[in-house]
Amino acid sequence: xxxxLGVISEYKHWFIWLILQIFSLCLFLNxxxxxxxxxxxxxxxxxxxxxxxxSRLYSYLNLREENEKLLAEYGRLEHTYLTLLQDIEETKxxxxxxxxxxxxxxxSARYEYVVTxxxxxxxxxxxxxxxxxxxxxxDGLDKDMxxxxxxxxxxxxxxxxxxxxxxxxxxxxxxxxxCMLKHKGYQGxxxxxxxxxxxxxxxxxxxxxVALGDTILTSGYSFIFPRxxxxxxxxxxxxxxxxxxxxYYVLPFTDFDNLRYVYILRxxxxxxxxxxxxxLLLSHE
Amino acid sequence: xNNSWFGFVxxxxxxxxxxxxxxxxxxxxxxxxxxxxxxxxxFLPISLKPTPSVLVGFSxxxxxxxxxxxxxxxxxxxxxxxxxxxYLLRPFLDVNMLGSWIPVYKNLxxxxxxxxxxxxxLHHLILYxxxxxxxxxxLYLLQRFxxxxxxxxxxxxxxxxxxxxxxxxxxxxxxxx
Numbered sequence: 357x358x359x360x361l362g363v364i365s366e367y368k369h370w371f372i373w374l375i376l377q378i379f380s381l382c383l384f385l386n387x388x389x390x391x392x393x394x395x396x397x398x399x400x401x402x403x404x405x406x407x408x409x410x411s412r413l414y415s416y417l418n419l420r421e422e423n424e425k426l427l428a429e430y431g432r433l434e435h436t437y438l439t440l441l442q443d444i445e446e447t448k449x450x451x452x453x454x455x456x457x458x459x460x461x462x463x464s465a466r467y468e469y470v471v472t473x474x475x476x477x478x479x480x481x482x483x484x485x486x487x488x489x490x491x492x493x494x495d496g497l498d499k500d501m502x503x504x505x506x507x508x509x510x511x512x513x514x515x516x517x518x519x520x521x522x523x524x525x526x527x528x529x530x531x532x533x534x535c536m537l538k539h540k541g542y543q544g545x546x547x548x549x550x551x552x553x554x555x556x557x558x559x560x561x562x563x564x565x566v567a568l569g570d571t572i573l574t575s576g577y578s579f580i581f582p583r584x585x586x587x588x589x590x591x592x593x594x595x596x597x598x599x600x601x602x603x604y605y606v607l608p609f610t611d612f613d614n615l616r617y618v619y620i621l622r623x624x625x626x627x628x629x630x631x632x633x634x635x636l637l638l639s640h641e
Numbered sequence: 642x643n644n645s646w647f648g649f650v651x652x653x654x655x656x657x658x659x660x661x662x663x664x665x666x667x668x669x670x671x672x673x674x675x676x677x678x679x680x681x682x683x684f685l686p687i688s689l690k691p692t693p694s695v696l697v698g699f700s701x702x703x704x705x706x707x708x709x710x711x712x713x714x715x716x717x718x719x720x721x722x723x724x725x726x727x728y729l730l731r732p733f734l735d736v737n738m739l740g741s742w743i744p745v746y747k748n749l750x751x752x753x754x755x756x757x758x759x760x761x762x763l764h765h766l767i768l769y770x771x772x773x774x775x776x777x778x779x780l781y782l783l784q785r786f787x788x789x790x791x792x793x794x795x796x797x798x799x800x801x802x803x804x805x806x807x808x809x810x811x812x813x814x815x816x817x818x
Contacts, residue, residue, distance in 0.1 A: 368692065369690065369691035369692045369695065369724070372692050372695055372696070373691070373695045373720065373724040376695060376696075376699045376720050377717065377720050377721060377724075380699070380702065380703075380713045380716035380717040380720055381713065381717050382713070383712045383713030383716065384712065384713025384714055384716075384717060384771060385713070477710050478710070479709075479710035479711055486710075488710065
């Protein structure tokens with residue numbers, strides 16, 4: 357026993373090092389622990405105040421750029437509105453009686469509430485990017501809520517605390533987004549590729565005819581994103597000489613490098629749909 | 642807490658502040674980010690035992706992870722190099738050196754530059770290996786590693802000389818002239 361204590365005493369620095377090294381590696385490698393600690397790190401009193409302060413500073417520095425973006429967004433929406441108004445007027449002028457549109461009360465009520473949040477910080481672990489935002493449970497946020505920017509889809513809420521939340525953006529390698537081609541309806545999965553590769557659209561039907569500049573929208577086949585949200589455009593198409601398979605590279609509408617503000621949609625009925633889904637899955641087991 | 646430890650804490654605050662709010666957001670050619678904070682281990686006494694060295698390294702890494710929102714990443718790298726600091730330093734020491742000396746240029750001469758390079762090399766190896774992830778691209782990883790190491794080393798050497806100038810009091814012989 358004395359010999360053992362002697363050995364421990366002699367090599368105690370090795371034991372201390374091993375304990376601390378294993379602890380830090382666990383913090384990094386255990387994904388659940390990583391997310392929890394990220395939330396704790398990002399939303400702790402000191403840390404949250406520091407990040408809030410620095411993000412405010414950056415916001416002021418980028419105010420001009422943000423204003424320009426907002427003006428561009430305003431211009432785009434106004435143009436869409438005026439075009440729509442003009443179309444309706446022209447249709448009416450041609451003597452066509454527009455049918456009364458009966459809105460689906462369920463679909464229109466599915467997403468009702470928009471929260472604007474500022475990005476406090478971003479974390480990057482082995483290419484898995486996460487954003488910390490300054491809104492949390494007290495603002496009505498919950499897990500799996502869709503997060504958007506003025507450009508398009510950003511991601512979804514992963515973890516939430518009282519005043520902050522962790523967002524998993526679509527640039528995170530773990531994120532797969534169910535998408536479709538605008539006006540064509542072909543569906544596929546948007547994934548982020550290796551470093552420098554950007555986004556690729558996969559699992560498209562072999563019949564799908566994809567052209568450069570095609571707009572990618574969310575398909576709506578998820579409990580997170582509603583149908584028709586803008587995601588990006590087909591930027592390039594690369595054909596493999598041997599297999600003749602094509603890879604579709606997508607340029608997202610959201611500028612993830614300069615993202616400062618995001619919007620969160622609040623779901624209404626997804627909890628019921630989720631419970632139904634879980635019941636169905638259980639009954640098939 | 643004596644003066645040297647107070648100076649070390651003050652220097653740590655400055656270096657961590659610069660690392661988090663200045664250098665971590667610099668992305669040279671979208672390839673490399675300089676991580677020069679391991680330089681802090683140079684400002685610990687030569688005779689410091691491995692246990693306090695590991696505790697200091699672990700604490701510095703934890704603070705950095707806390708501020709950079711990278712739980713575990715810098716703590717792992719910093720804990721490891723703090724532990725091996727003594728082993729890396731040993732070949733550069735001789736009997737005439739005082740235990741209270743810090744292994745910077747004025748005490749170790751050119752050997753301090755080599756020691757600093759060893760520390761940064763080990764630190765960057767661990768950091769980039771952990772950050773490489775499951776989808777890593779060898780060529781890109783090597784480019785990032787090489788550019789990051791070079792960038793960090795240049796900054797660290799500059800910081801070492803700058804810190805020594807700032808913290809060294811004027812010698813009495815110089816003052817008497």
